[in-house]
Amino acid sequence: MRKALSILLTAAMATSMLAACGSSTPTATQAPAETKAAETQATTAAEAVAEVTEAAKDAAADGETITVGFAQVGHESDWRTASTNSVQSALSKENGIDLQFVDCDNDSAAQLEAVRNFIQQGVDYIVIDPIVSTGWDTVLTEADDAGIPVIVIDRTIDDSDKYVSWVGSEFTNEGLAAGAWLKAYVADKGISEVNALVISGTTGSSAQIGRSDGFDKYVEAEKWNKIDEQTGDFTQEGGQKVMESYLKSYNGQFNVVVCQNDNEAFGAIDAMKAAGVSYGVDGDVIVISFDACTAGLQKVLAGEINADFQCNPLQGPDCLNIIKKLEAGETVDQKTFMAEPWYVAEDKLTDITYTNNSGKEVTEPLVVVDQAVVDAAY
């Protein structure tokens, strides 16, 4: 009797663990994606699509439909869903493209299988959002041999260069953007001294490394005083805890707080509120955040976050552009960085010119957040 029961229980446990694994794996990968919460940017996307639609209509009129295989990571977060929808709506029938979509559910073996399948079917293009960054050499060589161009989006592939282009976010640029904005903002406000506290993301994540590197360049160049940098793990509780400690260690000694995602910013804001420190637009402390998800933009609208730098999930239009260029026989850039708007709470500055990570001088407009911008966010 007891034996039977123990067998039954082992089985139950195994299934429950499997179930747990099944539903918790997507959340594990949520970390990088969560930091990339983004805004739909409806107008720009629509314009880009409309523009390309014209060209594609010509192609479709010629009677050739382009087939594209898309192997997506999964559907673990709102950010990912926004990414999927963007690609699906850009690479659509109206644009002369027959899209085959495979949701790989965060299973890298399944993703390799899906790509091999695309090669066998002889699709014209393959779009991959690689679940893991290694193990791609063989299958990309197969694609190369078959003459199928591969476009990589969002995450990167490290062990093969047999893809034509990569479309994604440049995290270092996001860090540089924060620095450039802060430089212009303090100059405008007449603040002579910058004493910054940084609440960084999960140590070692690409978002954390890039955002820290970019901002540090400005800290060094402008001789700002970066008092401390501790990690809040991209969570609200982490941001709150670190800020509580900062408030006691550096009471009244800082005037800038940089949070590497919106959730950390929410926590830091709560901690400052509880301690009676004034922050935001009319406060003593300037709050900078990244992501620009809906809730983050609401805080910008309320004047609690001074500036929020977006991490854009809408790779669709850029993919379509690359395919269009390749069809026309043009060469494409090895890397395409997403347009990532800078959201601010005040309309004092209109645009900022800065040198981005690839050494180019760029003028970036500042988007003042209003209700329409918040509503357009996903």
Added chain:
Amino acid sequence: MMGKAKTLTKNQLFLPFAMMMLVLLINLVKSPDFFAINIQNGVLYGRIIDILNRGSEIAILAVGQTLVVAVSAGTDISVGSVMSLTACGTCMMLAGYGVNSTTTLAVPLAVGILFGLALSMCCGAFNGFLVSKLNIQPMVATLILFTAARAIGLLLCNNQITYIRYEPYKYFGNFIPGCPVPTAIFITVIVVSIVMLFLKKTAMGLYIQSVGINKRAARISGLSSSRICFFCYLICGLCAGIAGIVASSRIYSADSNNIGLNYELDSILAVALGGNSLGGGRFNMAGSIIGAYTIQAITVTLLAMGVSTDQAPVVKAVIVILIVTAQAPAFKAYISERRAKKLVQEKITQNKEAA
């Protein structure tokens, strides 16, 4: 005088308490303003308050964990996940299924919280059933909910972080307007005193000890061993639920991935630091509570010293090794043996001199 000092050091609470003092002493040397407490923005403000406030979850968990360890010589490793499930259940109930941010509640606050606590008690009952009735090893039995509870919470919240932007919901983990003391401290005091009073006023504490020392002997002497064991797991589940609601209230949301993450380890550590044997039997609730605050004191100390939160676990591990070694019976035996040898040596030399 000497005798008094001896009875003091012999007290089971002496070592945990001394360890806590040691951690605080480091801070006293390093920066005396660690102990500064003042009123800022109408509330108590200071690192000591932070320790008491942020340590609440571990302290509440330690209460339940102590009972479980005492009664079954095993640990409940599901408490962190149950915290997460409770938070998700409560927020899901308050916001309504599928809603990920709300300013008005779908059901009264009390209903949501009672639902969450009921969920946590179900978890406790499930663990208790497996351990007491089916005699499954506690770690194996609680492993089920350790893996599953967090995932169930995620399902309840429709794979999203559910925000309750309703002011009173924030009270449990923050402040009640007009009250300068963090609410979490009150909650901890209430939980601890109810359990302590219960153990003191009834014979339950004694029963738990006897079941922990020898289940069969307790059974033969007329105690329902399995019922007492079940009861302890039930209380442990409820404690995890209360801790979960406090943690959720701090961020007024249910972040199923992060609430209660690794708290099961902290709660077990608190029990061990409190000088309790993980082998069950005799237990000391006050020791566990002190242990819980010691852990939080270490965390706050490291944060205050600017040790990066990534490296903090390493320093924490070193401190814990020291504390646990100092309390280990083998180490204690070695010290007393050395002392005895020294005494004998002294006696011998004295005798020689006299001669």
